[in-house]
Amino acid sequence: MKGLYRPGDSPIHRLAPQCKLVAVVLFAVVVVATPRERFWAFLLYALSLAAVTLIARVPVGYVVRRLAVELPFVVFALAIPFIGVGERIEVMGVSLSVAGLWAAWNILAKATLGVAASILLAATTEPRALLLGAQRLRVPQLLIQIATFMLRYLEVILDEMRRMKVARESRGFTPRDVRQAPVLAKSAGALFIRSYERGERVHLAMLSRGYTGTMPTLTDDRAPKTQWAMAAVLPIVASAVLFVS
Amino acid sequence: MTLDVRDLAYAYPDGTQALFGVTLSIARGERVALLGPNGAGKTTLVMHLNGILTAGHGEVVVAGLPVNKENLREVRRRVGLIFQDPDDQLFMPTVREDVAFGPANMGLRGAELDRAVVTALEKVGMADAIDRPPHHLSFGQRRRVAVATVLAMDPEILVLDEPSSNLDPASRRELATILRSLDVTVLMVTHDLPYAMELCERSVILSGGVIAADGPTGEILADGDLLAEHRLELPYGFAVPTPPARG
Amino acid sequence: MTLDVRDLAYAYPDGTQALFGVTLSIARGERVALLGPNGAGKTTLVMHLNGILTAGHGEVVVAGLPVNKENLREVRRRVGLIFQDPDDQLFMPTVREDVAFGPANMGLRGAELDRAVVTALEKVGMADAIDRPPHHLSFGQRRRVAVATVLAMDPEILVLDEPSSNLDPASRRELATILRSLDVTVLMVTHDLPYAMELCERSVILSGGVIAADGPTGEILADGDLLAEHRLELPYGFAVPTPPARG
Amino acid sequence: MHVPDGFFTAPVAIGAGVVAAAAVAVSLRKAKTELDDRTAPMAGLVAAFIFAVQMLNFPIAAGTSGHLLGGALAAILVGPYTAVLCVSVVLAVQGFFFADGGLTALGINVVLMAIIPSALGWGVFQLVTRVARNRASVVAGSFVAALISVPIAALTFAVLFVLGGTAPIETGAVFAAMGGVHVLVGIGEGLITAVTVSSVLAVRPDLVYGARFLTKPLVLKTATGEQVVEPARPEPVKPLRPFLVGAVAVALVLAGVVSFFASSSPDGLERVAEDEGFIGAATDHAFGGFALADYGDVGGIPVGIAGIIGVVITLLVGGAILWSVRQKTTAA
């Protein structure tokens, strides 16, 4: 399961995952804590993310396209000025709520920055590395284990879906209209059990090779201080902006 | 000409090139064994024959129809493919539904469909398991059901990717008997040279993505140097018998 | 006594009973072939030997340790199991990581770990594929890597579930050579009777979930009636040779 | 329902974060009783399944759509504590690996989508299966549990929104939108949960935590003939009575709080809208992302009442199913 990961070789890609994780969370906290009136603080946050994007050599278009995750909330945010209560102003003949406008701006700005930061994290860090990072940050083993299996199973499910599709098609099946829905529904039921059992067998194979619940870490993955220092730049810049503004 | 592959080259999406220009024709009613070392490209070639993979270069023609988007349905009706891994073949919740899937897609219904299903399962000796989920069968049982799913479709060309692996010896012989009794063109990938000898009058060696030899099975298996060059060898205790009469 | 199975019975969760009381002992250093028809319960039996399935009734003792929750780790360190389906065995993103998984869990690190990985891959002739993803290999290549993952762990007892299926003939012989060169106890499930003959001095027939015969391979393979009763038969063109000397 | 950054005020986000952390910590301790090394992959699969299921947005009515939560399903398949962990992991992965849901809103998302549906779903499931211990009741219990968990989670969202939403929207509208429409989502969730549980039950009854079947006796074939023996059984699962009581209590408190807020004058936190009709119409678009139908004050139903109606419908449907299951078992 690749998630949003884009393989690459940049200083950001090379940064230890635990450092990136902490940096992104701190950044999000600073952004959320910023009063919504400080427009230019948000502008500076956006600029610092843009700088990270450049250093990481992640295409801007990629980030923008992935921002679509936010879409339902954008729709919501845009509607608030119309349905918001309280004092109203006329903008081009439409009556809008003042508090609603503020709220919309607040949600849009903060959510967009938060999502963009997460996208950058996910785009520059392999999911497995992220899990290792979380493990280093002392996230409870059981959670890591469930997440590991989950990513693994997403792969198994996709794989089984692909196999089943090839098998169906090579026996003359073309999903063209609703009448074929029962076939798909049936194979969906089988898919759950099949993926489970495939995953179970794989898990048993892991156990029989001495797996005890933690992936063996083959390298010393403690991050050197310089890495922490590099990662700290983003949240420090952000807090400086917050403080100065 | 029933099956015609011309200059076929193919590279997987990750860049591994598996076929480097394969040319091969098989006439109607022939039974041909496709031999070659692991990783030679046999499965890759076979997957082109009913359009699961599409040629990167060159073309595949089945019964006069080039394998392309328009003809795909027709080609798949004619070419029955038994995969190397039975798990790739079975996907419905019960064996019955799985075997019925192909014939039902071809329009069979009711009693006729039932008959096709039961007949195919009886041929491979799995009629007892008709209501069990395929993924709860043993590996060899799954392979037998996989063979049944294709037999039930009554294809004109049967392509089998290592059908005999994981089968017990009796089932192996029974499969050979079934194949001999059908009036179809057969292309069978196998690592079991005696089995190739028993079943196919002609053998093709695919090695490193190209055809390395093509001729009567008896002659090919008798050429020790040729075999050794392509990681093939006759098994322990095997003496080349005189080939059986075709039947 | 290295491996000891007593009165083992097991039913799968869906209610299918696969073993009906199996008793079997294998001494240290023996090489035993486990034969039997499809669905006999061979895989089910084998899965009990390192505690992947736990006995519904009866018990399994490995090197004096009963297979239960407490001893599981120790038992799994000693018993290396090669699965019938290589896709069940390979799960890491690259061949290197997959082969390293077992030894790393046992505490190997750095250069020592690398050496173990490379040695195991060289034994099966897959050193070239070390950085490829296992699921992009051909079926036979995957099976070879699966064998390497277990060899890298250096087990005392090696249990192989149809290791030779889908292997090209040369790899098959190479595997036999490897197995003969290792100083381990071997239990090998196979449908390839000549292969059993070549490699194992003793054979056990499992049929319908119970042991139907147990004795020297030569004698068992010579008993045509016994074989026929359990859907076993010598392949086309095979003549029982005098068994080779152990070594 | 994935809440992004900046949607709630800091106190609510922090408060929810604390609650979530506490619940996850408790679940971590308790999950050890539910999980062994064979069920760990099941937790992973359930997480993966929920992940997939949450990506499927399905249409509800009038061009709006919603997605499933999966908490009740998880509780039934792997037990309530593991379920909390599974869904929390799904949310964390969505946040960190797929940028879905705000990182600072993780606590809120965990409360809404992991804790409430799992706890409540498990409680309801226990109630139904306590009435009758058979396959039908397991399937019916799954349906009811999932059905109820969704609107309650939605109403919790509404309560949080009233407490600390950053948008000035009239309270009643929020309840109407969230409560009313999520009854419909709940029906979809109930159906999918019941179908999944029943198909797992058919082939792998051992995998349904809430319904560990009796294993059949084994047959031994010996030289002297056949003999029937009892199989070694897995240790019985301890009943989770305190959990059940807790879940029901939470549900009751929630329902009470919800009814209180919904029925009382909404000006406690926000001023009444100047134009009721306008609000009713615009809400459709506003909650497009949450999936909502024009339920609000259409047909003269006061918006504040809609939330309660949602709860009542849910309870009625649930009660009816419970009752029919009980009939079935007494008849048998």
Ligand SMILES: Nc1ncnc2c1ncn2[C@@H]1O[C@H](COP(=O)(O)OP(=O)(O)OP(=O)(O)O)[C@@H](O)[C@H]1O
């Ligand atoms: N999905 C894939 N992606 C990338 N490379 C692949 C993939 N499948 C196979 N290959 C490579 O293509 C080559 C040919 O593979 P193929 O499966 O056709 O071999 P084969 O002749 O069927 O071997 P076997 O006897 O082991 O089944 C091999 O080098 C293999 O590693």
Ligand SMILES: Nc1ncnc2c1ncn2[C@@H]1O[C@H](COP(=O)(O)OP(=O)(O)OP(=O)(O)O)[C@@H](O)[C@H]1O
């Ligand atoms: N997961 C499962 N659930 C239910 N029944 C099963 C399962 N796996 C195997 N069985 C059944 O148990 C019996 C023994 O199966 P097993 O896999 O042990 O056979 P086998 O001897 O290994 O056969 P093969 O040679 O085909 O691999 C068979 O009847 C099979 O259908």
Ligand SMILES: [Mg+2]
């Ligand atoms: Mg192949």
Ligand SMILES: [Mg+2]
């Ligand atoms: Mg088997």
